Amino acid sequence: MKRCFVICVLLLLPVLLYAPQRQAVSAGGTAEITGDLKYVALTFDDGPRADTTALLLNGLRARGANATFFLIGEQIPGNEALVRRMAAQGHQVGNHTYSHVILEKAADNAIVEEIQKTQVLLEEILGPGDYWLRPPYGMVDRKRIDLIRTPMIFWSLDPEDWKVLDSGQVVERVLSQIQPGDIILLHDFYPTSVEAALQIIDALQPQGYAFVTVEALFQIYGTTPLLGELYCTATTIRTW
Secondary structure (H helix, E strand, C coil): CHHHHHHHHHHHHHHHHCCCCCEEECCCCCEEECCCCEEEEEEEECCCCHHHHHHHHHHHHHHCCCEEEEECHHHCCCCHHHHHHHHHCCCEEEECCCCCCCHHHCCHHHHHHHHHHHHHHHHHHHCCCCCCECCHHHCCCHHHHHHCCCCEECCCECCCHHHHCCHHHHHHHHHHHCCCCCEEEEECCCHHHHHHHHHHHHHHHHHCEEECCHHHHHHHCCCCCCCCCEECCCCCECCC
């Protein structure tokens, strides 16, 4: 009898170990339990740019991947259709200031103006919303954080795509460092970065990785972002 009990336990063990545990985000934006997917967020700064951003959106749609775009306000005029397309295809749209200024070196009124000008543009195109902020260069002044009234997003994996301008190197750096829960920094302003992003998706999807927006990643990990904090991932905050 004891031997039969041990055999039953051994037979059930794989089922128990591989039972669904992780969360996913449905089309409605609510967290659901699914299988053993590994969730990460691709993020793109400095756009939109007519040619490269459009190519990236095509590639993301073909692969069923979502991403987050932190837009520079100066880049938006003339690219409104791309911004609408981002939202329509399920991507998250965020604020990267109006002219890419270093916020911790800016005056109080300049900080407010840089964020607000892009907020207004986004609201004119997409309607009222909570457009999360990525401070340019990830730099922001802790002493004046109360001027920023939206969640702030940093990153956990930076392949320096803007510096190397080589898709192969960018892909190699990401694949060698990637971990579930990562927020990956890329720039849709560069053709090599767009190429790298699509290659990264192609390489990681067969390994069980799913590409979601930053907001969805926070929902999956059960995190409500707090104002005044700069998040590297949904569960880690950048130290000041």
